[in-house]
Amino acid sequence: MKHVAAWARPFDDPVLLPGGRELVNLRDAADYIMKLPKAEQNLDAWQTAVEPLLLVVELGGPTMMARIGMMRALNRNVERVFNPSRRQAVAKAKIEERRMKIPRGKYIAKNADPHKHEPEHFIKCETCGGWIDFRDLGSVFDHEGPHSLPSEDRMH
Secondary structure, rough: OOHHHHHEEEEEEEEEOOOOOOOEHHHHHHHHHOOOHHHOOOOOHHHHHHOOOOHHHHHHHOOHHHHHHHHHHHOOOOOOOOOOHHHHHHHHHHHHHHHOOOOOOOOOOOOOOOOOOOOHHHEOOOOOEEEEOOOOOOHHHOOOOOOOHHHHOOOO
């Protein structure tokens, strides 16, 4: 690949700059770095960003490497804050998504002991205090893992 053409290679996704501008290709990234004040160019973050930029141009590697270097240098002073409530919400949504949906009353055990009294087919859920009918597969799965208690099982 010719040297000039190598610099024209676009990033997979443009690098967004704080002022709203975008760096679309490798040449844009190099020009941006060259326009920085010398003191800033000499910072470790920018020196590190230049290395993959040159490697991508010289060896024809993936432009994502240069993009990552630029993003890390641009965001070097941004403090990453962990938001545990967001993580918990995502985890809860994934659990709900994976939970098997079985309608209540659809799968009733046929081999349930006919000599048992009705109350003997139920057990109290330790998590929510609701009652589980072990003959009803839907009721059992409703009480598996973290769950929101169906209104008919709530303790009054």
